[in-house]
Structure formats: structure tokens, C-alpha cells
Amino acid sequence: xxxxxxxxxxxxxxxxxxxxxxxxxxxxxxxxxxxxxxxxxxxxxxxxxxxxxxxxxxxxxxxxxxxxxxxxxxxxxxxxxxxxxxxxxxxxxxxxxxxxxxxxxxxxxxxxxxxxxxxxxxxxxxxxxxxxxxxxxxxxxxxxxxxxxxxxxxxxxxxxxxxxxxxxxxxxxxxxxxxxxxxxxxxxxxxxxxxxxxxxxxxxxxxxxxxxxxxxxxxxxxxxxxxxxxxxxxxxxxxxxxxxxxxxxxxxxxxxxxxxxx
Ligand code: ADP
Ligand code: MG
Numbered sequence: 367x368x369x370x371x372x373x374x375x376x377x378x379x380x381x382x383x384x385x386x387x388x389x390x391x392x393x394x395x396x397x398x399x400x401x402x403x404x405x406x407x408x409x410x411x412x413x414x415x416x417x418x419x420x421x422x423x424x425x426x427x428x429x430x431x432x433x434x435x436x437x438x439x440x441x442x443x444x445x446x447x448x449x450x451x452x453x454x455x456x457x458x459x460x461x462x463x464x465x466x467x468x469x470x471x472x473x474x475x476x477x478x479x480x481x482x483x484x485x486x487x488x489x490x491x492x493x494x495x496x497x498x499x500x501x502x503x504x505x506x507x508x509x510x511x512x513x514x515x516x517x518x519x520x521x522x523x524x525x526x527x528x529x530x531x532x533x534x535x536x537x538x539x540x541x542x543x544x545x546x547x548x549x550x551x552x553x554x555x556x557x558x559x560x561x562x563x564x565x566x567x568x569x570x571x572x573x574x575x576x577x578x579x580x581x582x583x584x585x586x587x588x589x590x591x592x593x594x595x596x597x598x599x600x601x602x603x604x605x606x607x608x609x610x611x612x613x614x615x616x617x618x619x620x621x622x623x624x625x626x627x628x
Contacts, residue, residue, distance in 0.1 A: 369439075369441055369442040370400070371398040371399065371400055371401075371439075372399050372400060372401045372403075372440065372441060372543055372544055372576050373398060373399040373422070373438075373439070373440050373544060373576070373578070374398040374437070374438075374439040375395060375396055375397050375398065375418070375422070375437070375438050376396045376436070376437035376438075376439075377394050377395075377396055377433075377435050377436055377437065378392055378394070378395040378396070378418060378421060378432075378433075378436045378437075378438065379392060379393055379394060379395075379432070379433035379435065379436050380392040380414075380417055380418075380421055380426070380430055380431065380432050380433070380436075381430070381431045381433070382427070382429050382430055382431070383429045383431060384429065388431065390600065391414050391417055391600050392414040392417050392418055392421070392600045393414075393600045393601050394601065394602075395414070395418055395597070395600075395601070395602050396602065397595045397602065397605055399544070399576050399578060399593075400576070401543075401574075401576060402570075402574045402575075402576055403576050403577075403592055403593065404570055404576070404577040404579060404590055404591045404592055404593075405576075405577070405578055405579070405591055405592070405593045405594070405595065406578075406579045406580070406581065406586070406587030406590060406591035406593070406594045406595070406608070407419075407578065407579070407580045407581075407587075407594075407595045407597055408580075408581060408582065408583070408584050408586075408587045408594060408595070408596055408597070408623065409582065409596060409597035409598055409623075410582060410598065410623070411582055412599075413597040413598050413599060413600065414597055414599075414600040414601075415548070415580045415582075415597055416548055416549075416580065417430075418597075419546050419548050419578070419580055421436075421438065422438055422440075422445065422461070422546065422578075423453070423457055423461065423463060423546065424445065424446075424448065424450065424453040424457075425457075432446060440456070440460070440461070440544070441460075441543065455489070458485060458488070458489055458539075458540060458542075459489040459490075459540045459542065460540075460542055460543055460544070461542050461543070461544045461545075461546060462536075462537030462538055462539075462540075462542035462544070462545045462546070462575075463537055463545075463546050463547075463548070464530070464533050464534055464537050464545065464546070464547040464548070464550045465533075465548050465549070465550075466548060466549040466550070466552050466553050467553055471533050471536070472521040472529065472532065472533065472536075473521070474520065474521050474522060475520070476520070477517070477518050477519060477520060478505075478516070478517070478519060478520065478521060478524070478532050479498065479501055479502070479505070479516075479517030479518060481532070481536060482501035482504060482505065482532070482535050482536055482539055483497035483498045483500070483501040484497070485536050485539040485540065486500050486501060486539045486540060489539075489540045490540060498517075500539070501517070501535075501539070502514070502517060504535045504538055504539060505517065505532075505535055507535070507538070507569065507572070508531040508532075508534050508535045508538070508565060508569070509531055509561075509565055510528060510531055510532070510535070525558075526553065526554055526555075526558065527554055527555075527558035527561060527562065530550065530551070530554060530558075530562055531562070531565065534550075534562075534565065534566070534569070538569065538573070538575070541573065541575075542575060543575065543576060544575065544576045544577070544578065545566075545569075545575050545576070545577045545578070546577075546578045546580070547566065547577060547578070547579050547580065548580045549580060549581055549582070550562060550566070550579070550581075551563060551581075551586065552581070552582075552583075559586075563586065563589065563590055566579070566590065567590060577590075577591075579591055583627075584623045584624055584626065584627050585627040585628065587608070588608055588612050588627070591608055592607065592608060593605070593606065593607055593608060594606065594607075594608050594611045594612075596611065596617070596619065596620050596623070598619045603617045603619050603620065604616055604617045604619075604620050612624070
């Protein structure tokens with residue numbers, strides 16, 4: 367089924383219970399992502415970007431309360447109604463994820479080729495040999511050199527930038543329709559950041575995967591995304607095409623973020 371939008375988030379409202387109080391951290395957030403589009407969510411630290419992203423993947427902590435009026439439709443299906451088991455299938459296969467810290471998402475005791483090929487074997491009916499061949503293709507796609515040798519190395523044998531490429535390879539292993547990248551370059555050196563962003567752009571072009579890119583850095587979304595959602599204190603303060611928002615921001619908050627671009 368091909369719906370008009372790949373992802374539709376409507377009136378997303380999330381609170382956390384701490385002690386005996388309920389604190390609302392995401393309030394009436396709505397945005398959507400078309401097929402093959404790259405959308406950025408930008409906002410200062412604490413604006414509710416990561417909580418919104420985790421809610422799409424159903425990865426919120428136990429103290430989170432998602433309001434009943436919230437809707438998250440992926441390819442026409444309501445994700446908030448999915449069971450944990452169904453969500454596990456969707457994560458990794460239909461929606462890939464990349465987070466800030468490349469080490470926390472990797473298994474330090476497993477060779478990286480195996481980490482990528484196992485992901486493929488878990489979600490697709492591939493033989494070990496087919497999965498390994500596909501893993502090597504993806505390692506090549508994400509720009510890991512000497513794939514045949516590197517396939518049998520462990521995460522600690524890679525630099526931070528290369529580890530982030532491995533994470534991207536795992537996220538792409540099953541050709542997801544959507545890639546959610548939450549501050550994918552924040553922990554990296556500036557030159558490596560630029561390389562990873564170029565890689566994501568290149569992958570978007572080659573595979574047509576939609577990307578939801580989350581960052582506090584306006585420069586990054588302006589460079590990468592067709593549409594931008596600006597968040598502040600749990601709310602969407604402004605959204606539109608990157609051109610519109612970059613050239614004629616309406617809100618003072620957006621203007622301040624723009625002024626902070628180095
Ligand atoms: P951002 O990603 O935009 O920096 P977050 O989405 O991580 O912001 O956080 C939004 C708000 O929600 C912050 O005030 C944060 O402290 C709060 N928050 C996040 N996770 C939890 C949690 N598990 N329990 C309570 N508060 C949380
Ligand atoms: Mg965050």
C-alpha cells in the first residue's frame with residue numbers, strides 16, 4: 367500500500383510521571399514526512415525532539431504517558447496500537463535508527479560483519495551466505511574501506527566516524543522505508559560530521575529512503591533537509607520548507623537559532 371505520506375504524526379502529546387507529578391514534555395506535535403523526503407526537527411536541547419523520536423519507535427521509558435489523542439501513522443498503519451512484538455519487527459526492518467553515541471548501539475564483543483549480517487538474517491529469509499554478501503554490499507555503500515578485512519574486526523578497531531558508518535549500515539541492513547537519525551553527528555569531530563552528512567545525503571539519493579533528521583544544529587538541517595520542523599519547549603513553533611524557514615523565519619525563536627549558525 368502506498369499512502370500519500372510515509373509518516374504522519376498528529377497531536378502527539380507525551381508526559382512523564384516523576385514522583386506524584388505529571389510533566390508534559392511534548393505538546394500537540396504534528397508533522398509529516400512524504401515518501402523519499404528528508405525532514406529535519408531542530409530545536410534547543412530539551413525541546414522534546416528525542417522523546418518525539420523515541421515515541422515513533424515505541425522506545426519510551428516506562429514512566430512516559432502518551433495522550434490518547436496522539437496519532438502516529440506509518441504507511442497508513444497506527445503505530446501506537448502495535449504490540450511490542452509487532453514494533454520489534456518494524457524497528458530494524460521498516461524503520462532504521464541511528465543515535466548520537468555510536469558505541470552504545472554496537473555489541474563490543476561481536477565482529478561488525480556479523481552484527482550487520484545477523485540483523486539481515488533476523489528480519490529477512492536470507493541464508494548466512496546471502497546475508498554476509500549483503501552485509502558487505504552495505505559496508506561498501508556506507509564507505510567502509512577494505513570490506514573483506516574489516517568484516518571480521520570488532521567495534522573498538524574502528525574510529526568514531528567509521529563506527530557511525532557501521533551503525534548506519536546496520537540501520538540500513540533491511541532497506542528501511544524510514545531512517546530516524548537523532549543527533550547522528552553531534553559526538554563527532556567537525557570534519558567527520560560533514561562526511562557523515564554527505565553519506566546520509568548520498569544514501570538518500572541512492573536508496574530513496576525517507577530520513578527524519580533530528581539535531582540542535584540549524585546548519586545541519588538547512589544543509590540536509592527539504593522540510594524543517596522547529597521545536598521549542600515541547601511544541602512545534604514553526605514548520606515549512608527549508609527555503610521558507612531559512613529565508614524568512616517567522617518566529618523569534620527560529621531567528622535566534624538561525625543567528626547561531628557559525
Ligand atoms: P531534546 O532531544 O530536544 O534535547 P528530549 O526529548 O530528550 O529533548 O527531552 C525533553 C524533555 O523531557 C526534557 O526536559 C527531559 O528532561 C525530559 N525527559 C526526557 N526523558 C525523560 C524521562 N524518562 N523522564 C522524565 N523526563 C524526561
Ligand atoms: Mg535529544
